[in-house]
Amino acid sequence: MKKIGKTLFAIFTAAFISSGLYGASIEQICNQLAAHPVTKGDFVQVKTITTAKGARELKSNGTFIFGVDGIMWNTLKPFPSKMVVTKNRIIQTDAKGNENIIDGTDNPTFASVASTISAVFSNDLTLLNQNFDVSFTDKGNGAWEMKLVPKDSTITSVMGSLVVGGSYTSTVSSLDSIVMYETSDNKITYNFTNQTYPKELSTDEKNLFGVR
Numbered sequence: 001m002k003k004i005g006k007t008l009f010a011i012f013t014a015a016f017i018s019s020g021l022y023g024a025s026i027e028q029i030c031n032q033l034a035a036h037p038v039t040k041g042d043f044v045q046v047k048t049i050t051t052a053k054g055a056r057e058l059k060s061n062g063t064f065i066f067g068v069d070g071i072m073w074n075t076l077k078p079f080p081s082k083m084v085v086t087k088n089r090i091i092q093t094d095a096k097g098n099e100n101i102i103d104g105t106d107n108p109t110f111a112s113v114a115s116t117i118s119a120v121f122s123n124d125l126t127l128l129n130q131n132f133d134v135s136f137t138d139k140g141n142g143a144w145e146m147k148l149v150p151k152d153s154t155i156t157s158v159m160g161s162l163v164v165g166g167s168y169t170s171t172v173s174s175l176d177s178i179v180m181y182e183t184s185d186n187k188i189t190y191n192f193t194n195q196t197y198p199k200e201l202s203t204d205e206k207n208l209f210g211v212r
Contacts, residue, residue, distance in 0.1 A: 024144050024168050026125065026136040032173035033166075034123035039066040039175065041195035043073070050185045064192065066175065067201065068122045069209040070114045084208050085114040091208070109158045113180070116148060116162060120175070132162075142167050158183060 040063065047058045062075040070086035082093040090102040112131065119127040128134055132148040139145055148162040165177040174195055180188045201211065 023138040024173075025138075026134070026146065029136075029144055029146075029166065029168060029173045030120055030123040030125060032168065032171070033121050033175060035172075036197040037067055037121070038198050038201055039121070039195055040064065040198065042193050044191045044193075045073075045075075046189045046191075048187050048189070065201070065205065066117050066121060067209075068118050069201070069211050071117055072205070072208060086209060087115050087118065089210075108152070108154050112150060112152070112155050112159070113162065113178075116164075120146075120164065142169060144168055144173070156183070 042061065043064045044059065044061045049056045049058065059078075060075050061077050062073060064074065065072040070084060072085075073083045075081045075083075080095040082091075084091040088103075090107055092100045092102070094100075115131065116128065118124070119131075128148070131152065132150055135147045137145045137147075144166055146164040148164065150156050150159060150162075160181045160183050163177075163179040163181070164175065165179075166173055166175045168174070174192075176192055178190045182188070201209065
């Protein structure tokens, strides 16, 4: 009976650990995300604007690329446009192919978001903690959430916090949403689906990010 009891306990413990019930840590999540240097997929963006008459939502959707070199938002609807955000610059392209290049220091909020995504996908927790007060929560059932409150006063004047959410198993993590809470009481929500993990950027994508 003792032997059977020990065997059942061992099986139960193994199942308990593999199911993630012990809880994920920020180190585990970032380490698993960093295993994929490039993530592609579809996004839906909802910008919620607070007005005197109530909340108003503006929706758009398209495709995205996340990686250590930055972010690309390729908006398809309602109007085609493309925005590439790196640590140093922002490149906006309209439907006619006209480019507008902005120094990242002129828009620290977007640069901060790009830097954050890069830090998460490169497992650079030191950079995250330098720029944000970070709190991590295992929400149970394979879901996690990371709340980032910026330390830089220039960014806090525009953005109150950034909430990053995702899912995980014992071996794989995914980034499923980002919510940016602005100090104006507006917020921008991104939801991500259909994610794929190519080993590297294509030649055209490398050119977009300025990677050689």
